[in-house]
Amino acid sequence: MNVSIVAAGTLCGRISPVGMGSAEDRALLEQLRDRTDASLIGAGTLRAENPEMRGSGGCLSEKRLRAVICGSGVLSAAGKRIFVVGPPPLVFTGHGRVASLTDSLGGVAEVCGIDDGGHGLSVAAAIAELARRGARSVLIEGGGGLNHAALAEGVVDEVYFTVTPFLSGDRRAVPLADGPGPLGDPFLPLNLLSCRQSASGELFLHYQVAGRVHDV
Numbered sequence: 001m002n003v004s005i006v007a008a009g010t011l012c013g014r015i016s017p018v019g020m021g022s023a024e025d026r027a028l029l030e031q032l033r034d035r036t037d038a039s040l041i042g043a044g045t046l047r048a049e050n051p052e053m054r055g056s057g058g059c060l061s062e063k064r065l066r067a068v069i070c071g072s073g074v075l076s077a078a079g080k081r082i083f084v085v086g087p088p089p090l091v092f093t094g095h096g097r098v099a100s101l102t103d104s105l106g107g108v109a110e111v112c113g114i115d116d117g118g119h120g121l122s123v124a125a126a127i128a129e130l131a132r133r134g135a136r137s138v139l140i141e142g143g144g145g146l147n148h149a150a151l152a153e154g155v156v157d158e159v160y161f162t163v164t165p166f167l168s169g170d171r172r173a174v175p176l177a178d179g180p181g182p183l184g185d186p187f188l189p190l191n192l193l194s195c196r197q198s199a200s201g202e203l204f205l206h207y208q209v210a211g212r213v214h215d216v
Contacts, residue, residue, distance in 0.1 A: 002137040008162035014173035022200040037135035038065035042146035060086040073097025083108040123150040148179030157212045165201035
């Protein structure tokens, strides 16, 4: 299983509000979806945005898995295209919240119970369930809390980060990894695999998490 995080952010590392990336950045995201078997997002990202997780050319594969992780067990399908376009997504929540979330979503998604990971739902358990369903690669598309949890649990192999030519300075804006403590002592080391500059002023960075084997 190969697990990647993808995000675009400001020079100060803020990934919200989304939409700061160029058309070239969007194309990269779609190409990564083409090359992976599943996407995983946090419920907060779904509440704030309206993703469908389409690949290149607007393609939405019937075989590709789309999943949401929802620790609170509270999620509305109203107005969210992921629940009406393409195959029904998988929604992960705690075992005790499966029945209530299934009822509130009204059958537009499959709800799956997973274990607690210490600081919330276990991302590793969600990844394992996606693997059980045939996924050999997973693209984590945010937000910051999910990114932090996945990195803290040691399930991430690669990070794709687009540095956009903007500064935020807003402490309320979500960073790339947003969690209760440091990911290392004090840092989680990364190995740079590639760096490409765009005419848009963006930098396209591709890192391997140190200690993980890069799956080419």
